[in-house]
Structure formats: structure tokens, C-alpha cells
Amino acid sequence: MRFIFKTDYAQDIRLFQHSGQVFWYGLLLLLLLAAPYLVSGYVLSQLHFTCIYSIVGLGLMLLVGYTGQISLGHAAFLATGAYTEALLQSAGVPFFISLTCAALFSAAVGIIVGLPALRLKGIYLAIATFAFNVIVEEIITRWDSVTGGNSGKLLKAIELFGYRLGSQESFYYFCLALTVLCCLALINLLRSPTGRAFVAIRDSEVSASCMGINLAYYKTISFAISAALTGIGGALYAHKVGFISPEQFTLIQSIELVTIVIIGGVGSLHGAVLGAAFIIMLPQAISIAKGWLPDTIPQAGLQSVVFGLILVGFIIFEPFGLYGRWLKIRTYFDVFPFYRRGTFRRQRSYLRSERLR
Amino acid sequence: MSFFAIEDLGVRFGGVVAVDGVSFSVKQGEVYTIIGPNGAGKTTIFNLIGLIYRPTSGRILFEDREVTGAPHHVAQRGIARTFQNIELFEHATVLQNLLIGRHRHRTTNLLEELFFLPSVTRAEIAQREAVERVIDFLDLAHYRDSLVAGLPYGIRKVIELGRALATEPKLMLLDEPSSGLNPDETDDMAFWIEDIQKELGITVLMVEHDMNLVSRVSDRVLALNEGRIIAEGTPDEVQSHPAVIEAYLGGGE
Numbered sequence: 001m002r003f004i005f006k007t008d009y010a011q012d013i014r015l016f017q018h019s020g021q022v023f024w025y026g027l028l029l030l031l032l033l034a035a036p037y038l039v040s041g042y043v044l045s046q047l048h049f050t051c052i053y054s055i056v057g058l059g060l061m062l063l064v065g066y067t068g069q070i071s072l073g074h075a076a077f078l079a080t081g082a083y084t085e086a087l088l089q090s091a092g093v094p095f096f097i098s099l100t101c102a103a104l105f106s107a108a109v110g111i112i113v114g115l116p117a118l119r120l121k122g123i124y125l126a127i128a129t130f131a132f133n134v135i136v137e138e139i140i141t142r143w144d145s146v147t148g149g150n151s152g153k154l155l156k157a158i159e160l161f162g163y164r165l166g167s168q169e170s171f172y173y174f175c176l177a178l179t180v181l182c183c184l185a186l187i188n189l190l191r192s193p194t195g196r197a198f199v200a201i202r203d204s205e206v207s208a209s210c211m212g213i214n215l216a217y218y219k220t221i222s223f224a225i226s227a228a229l230t231g232i233g234g235a236l237y238a239h240k241v242g243f244i245s246p247e248q249f250t251l252i253q254s255i256e257l258v259t260i261v262i263i264g265g266v267g268s269l270h271g272a273v274l275g276a277a278f279i280i281m282l283p284q285a286i287s288i289a290k291g292w293l294p295d296t297i298p299q300a301g302l303q304s305v306v307f308g309l310i311l312v313g314f315i316i317f318e319p320f321g322l323y324g325r326w327l328k329i330r331t332y333f334d335v336f337p338f339y340r341r342g343t344f345r346r347q348r349s350y351l352r353s354e355r356l357r
Numbered sequence: 358m359s360f361f362a363i364e365d366l367g368v369r370f371g372g373v374v375a376v377d378g379v380s381f382s383v384k385q386g387e388v389y390t391i392i393g394p395n396g397a398g399k400t401t402i403f404n405l406i407g408l409i410y411r412p413t414s415g416r417i418l419f420e421d422r423e424v425t426g427a428p429h430h431v432a433q434r435g436i437a438r439t440f441q442n443i444e445l446f447e448h449a450t451v452l453q454n455l456l457i458g459r460h461r462h463r464t465t466n467l468l469e470e471l472f473f474l475p476s477v478t479r480a481e482i483a484q485r486e487a488v489e490r491v492i493d494f495l496d497l498a499h500y501r502d503s504l505v506a507g508l509p510y511g512i513r514k515v516i517e518l519g520r521a522l523a524t525e526p527k528l529m530l531l532d533e534p535s536s537g538l539n540p541d542e543t544d545d546m547a548f549w550i551e552d553i554q555k556e557l558g559i560t561v562l563m564v565e566h567d568m569n570l571v572s573r574v575s576d577r578v579l580a581l582n583e584g585r586i587i588a589e590g591t592p593d594e595v596q597s598h599p600a601v602i603e604a605y606l607g608g609g610e
């Protein structure tokens with residue numbers, strides 16, 4: 001068990017709280033950097049997807065887990081980023097600029113979608129963003145002249161400052177670097193006033209506004225940042241897959257993104273990354289398991305059923321997701337043999353005055 | 358010239374007149390209490406001051422300027438409030454709750470924060486020092502790093518008081534500070550209200566039912582019934598006023 005003695009306020013603000021964290025995150029980073037030499041090409045390709053989904057997961061986590069605004073339309077931001085990237089690349093715009101544009105344009109769309117969020121809450125916001133997803137899907141299907149409609153768009157490999165990221169390894173390092181940067185940006189944001197304002201809005205809007213927090217501004221900002229990260233993820237996704245078409249950005253995709261957040265653990269950045277890894281690994285696990293299953297079980301649609309069951313299972317048994325489970329395991333060993341089941345039990349919440357508005 | 362004044366304030370919800378032509382003024386540095394039976398419109402007045410409801414008539418003046426805009430503008434003018442039913446940020450630590458109270462004093466912008474520039478570190482440490490003064494004042498050091506969701510009611514009440522203090526307000530609105538507290542905790546609350554007035558020099562406008570607490574800390578008391586003022590004066594004057602007795606106990610035949 002570790003005891004941390006605090007002698008300075010800066011200790012609470014630091015990126016790493018203690019040397020143990022430096023060691024473990026350092027080790028993780030080393031492993032990730034060495035990954036191309038350790039794993040097969042197939043696994044490396046899955047790591048690409050994990051990085052890309054992590055970035056998207058982080059964006060969605062900021063919105064859902066920290067600001068408390070649900071979105072069932074994030075596939076639309078993914079599409080915005082992907083198509084912006086595809087169009088700008090075919091127009092010959094350098095990658096560095098086109099990626100920035102994909103992020104900024106997604107953020108702009110995010111602000112527009114965020115506007116109804118100022119008035120809508122909970123399930124109504126979910127329906128509004130859901131509708132937005134359908135609209136965007138329809139636009140990219142019908143607007144043939146720009147998006148190529150159902151025949152989709154092809155992308156070439158990324159060219160970064162004259163250096164072509166054609167190989168698996170170079171693309172992997174690029175994705176990894178972006179993921180780490182996005183993580184750092186969000187950690188910074190969450191330990192500063194803006195991040196606290198998001199949390200305040202999540203936990204009590206009335207009280208947040210009585211503390212001087214401008215609800216409209218911060219909700220919009222949250223939507224914008226979330227959409228920008230998803231847009232970056234979308235641009236990378238487009239390059240990874242090499243071909244984009246409307247059926248990659250349907251409602252099912254949006255729900256899969258929300259699943260990342262819920263399975264990973266609402267309200268933790270670790271959760272976004274864990275959830276992304278889980279979502280990427282699950283289809284492989286299922287296809288391996290298929291070989292052992294008796295033939296009487298229908299093979300088609302098995303994946304959706306398993307996905308659904310896992311999601312429901314997490315909501316019932318582990319509302320704080322994989323990261324919540326990890327915290328419990330860690331605490332168990334930290335305080336062994338004094339762990340009590342009640343440690344993480346949710347306390348009853350007292351009466352609240354949400355009926356004000 | 359007045360510090361805080363309400364002029365002819367009224368609000369109706371459909372056919373119900375919740376507050377009807379209420380006017381009063383609060384002097385700088387005093388503790389002013391609003392009392393009244395259930396449904397008299399006390400909390401409604403607080404919500405009108407906080408601009409959570411729109412008044413149908415009248416206006417609110419703070420330091421001779423009208424209070425208008427959205428709820429966050431009120432906070433930025435230096436008016437902080439607590440809630441009758443505790444509205445804390447449940448899934449954040451006590452420290453984070455108090456830091457959120459510092460929001461109106463933030464000096465950094467989004468871009469600086471994304472990169473966590475040295476200016477942000479400096480600002481954060483300054484905020485932390487201000488919050489630590491509040492923690493010291495209210496004796497909350499023991500709970501600094503605990504999640505609000507796991508704390509007992511009495512402590513939450515104090516944390517809410519602390520969060521309001523962290524905003525460094527000029528005027529504090531306390532909505533039933535003693536509701537749900539046991540006699541010991543109520544006693545502590547009375548001490549703190551006295552300290553807030555005398556040591557920190559903050560003006561307090563309070564809604565309260567506990568008459569012991571009211572007579573102990575208030576300089577002046579306003580009694581409301583069914584949205585109208587029925588008496589105003591020192592605690593003793595108001596308590597013995599025939600209209601107040603009638604409002605609480607019913608009319609004598």
C-alpha cells in the first residue's frame with residue numbers, strides 16, 4: 001500500500017501523482033512503441049483501430065461521461081471528419097492542413113448540433129442527435145457530386161511533410177502519437193476550470209449556473225471538442241480503411257461508439273481507451289468462439305446478440321465499466337485483507353431541487 | 358442608495374400568485390431573514406433573485422444596478438446561494454466542489470488550459486489557496502478528498518456553505534441553512550453565519566424556519582404569508598406581531 005504525503009499544492013495538479021504512475025505508464029508506452037516488432041501484422045492492424053477508436057471514445061467520453069450530454073449521433077461526426085479528409089486529400093491539400101480542417105469542420109458541425117442541447121435533456125437529446133445522424137447519412141448518400149454517394153470515396157496513404165506513411169508501422173506510430181496527444185489535451189482540460197465546469201453541468205445544472213457557469217457556452221464547447229476529436233478519428237479511420245461509403249456511418253456505428261463509453265466506464269478517460277480495445281477485440285473473440293459452438297446455434301447475427309448482452313450486463317452489474325472493475329480489483333489488493341464490498345456501493349442521493357425548471 | 362433592494366416584486370404561475378408586490382431592502386453587512394409558513398413564497402423570492410424564475414412585475418437592485426440576464430450573471434455580480442435540498446456536484450470531491458465555486462474568478466482561457474501552460478498552474482495554485490482558506494474556516498480539512506456522494510447530510514450542508522463562500526460573494530443567499538440538521542449541527546451553523554457576517558463582512562439574506570437560529574443571528578426579519586409581507590422588524594418585534602402569530606397559528610375567535 002502506498003501512502004502519499006502532500007507538501008505542496010502543485011502535487012495535486014501534476015500530470016503524474018506518484019512515481020508508480022510514471023513507471024507503469026512509461027512501461028505501457030514502451031510496450032506500445034515496441035509493438036510493431038513484437039506482434040504480427042494482423043494484430044498491428046487491430047492496434048490501428050484501437051488507437052482510432054480510442055480518440056473517438058475520448059471525444060465521446062468528454063461529452064457523455066464528463067458533461068452528461070448523451071449523443072447517439074457521433075457516427076455523423078465520424079463521417080464529417082472522414083469525408084472532409086477524403087475531399088481535401090483528393091483536392092491536393094497537405095495532410096497536416098486537411099486533418100486540421102477535418103477537426104475544425106467537425107467542431108463547427110458539433111456546435112450546430114449542440115444548439116438544441118441547450119434546451120433538450122436526456123432521452124430527448126438522444127433522439128435529436130439520433131435524427132441528426134440519419135440526416136447526415138442521408139446527405140452523404142444523396143449528394144453524389146461531392147461525396148460519391150453509395151459508390152463511396154477512395155483515399156490514398158497519408159503524406160506528412162513529404163514523407164509517405166504507407167507502411168503499417170509508420171501509420172501505427174502516427175495514430176499512437178495522436179492518441180497520446182488527445183489524451184494529454186483532455187487530461188489538461190479536465191484538471192482546469194473548463195473541465196470542472198463540465199463536471200458541474202453533469203452533476204447539477206441549476207447549481208452550476210448559480211456558481212457563475214454559463215451553461216450555453218460550456219455545453220457548446222463540450223460538443224465542439226467532442227466533435228473535433230471524433231472528426232480526427234474519422235479522418236484516420238478513412239485512411240485506415242482506404243474507402244469510405246455511407247453504410248459505415250449508420251446509427252449502428254453511433255451505438256457502437258456509445259458502447260465504448262459505457263463498457264469502458266462512464267466518467268474516466270481510461271475507460272474510453274479500455275472500451276475501444278474491448279470493442280475491437282470482441283468480434284475476433286466471437287469468431288474464435290464460433291468454431292467451438294454447436295451447429296444448432298445460428299451463426300448470423302450472433303455478434304449483435306453478444307454485443308447487446310454485454311452492454312446490458314455492464315449496465316446492470318458494473319455501471320462504471322471496465323475501469324470501475326479495475327479500480328475495485330486494485331483497491332482489493334491495496335487494502336488486503338480489509339476490502340469490504342460496501343466500499344464502492346452507491347450511496348443514496350438526497351432530495352434534489354431539479355424541478356426548478 | 359441601497360446595497361440590495363427588491364421593489365414591488367411579483368410572480369404568478371398560471372392563476373397562482375406566488376409572490377405579490379414584495380419590497381424590502383437589505384443593508385450592507387447585516388443578516389436579513391425571511392420567515393413565513395409553508396408556501397409563503399420564500400424560496401420563490403430566492404429563485405427570482407437568482408433569475409431562475411422570471412418575475413411578472415417589479416425589479417431587483419444590487420449595488421444600485423438592476424439584476425438581469427441569466428443565472429450565471431447573478432453569480433458573477435457577487436451573489437452566491439445555497440439550496441434547501443442541497444445541490445452539490447455528487448460525483449466530484451469536496452475539493453473539486455469548492456474549486457467549482459471559484460469559477461467566477463477564473464483567469465485562464467480554453468487554449469491555455471489545453472496545453473496546461475505555466476500560467477494555468479499558477480492560476481490553479483492561487484485558486485487552491487483561496488479554497489484552502491474556506492476549508493480552514495469551515496473545518497472541512499478531513500473531508501477534502503472524499504467524494505460528496507459518500508458524505509452525511511450535515512457535512513454536505515456545510516460543504517454547500519463552503520462552495521458559496523469560495524465564490525467570495527458580497528451577498529449570500531442561504532435557503533434554510535438548518536433544515537435537516539440536528540440541534541448540534543444547527544448550533545454550528547449559527548456560529549458560522551455569525552462568523553460570515555462579522556469576520557468576513559459578507560451580507561447574508563436567509564430563509565429559515567428555526568426561530569432560535571433566526572433570533573440568534575438576524576439583525577432584521579421579514580415575515581411573509583401567501584406571497585405578501587405581513588411584518589418587518591427586529592426578530593422580537595416580528596415574533597410578537599399579531600399578524601405573524603395569526604399566520605402560523607390561525608386566527609383567534
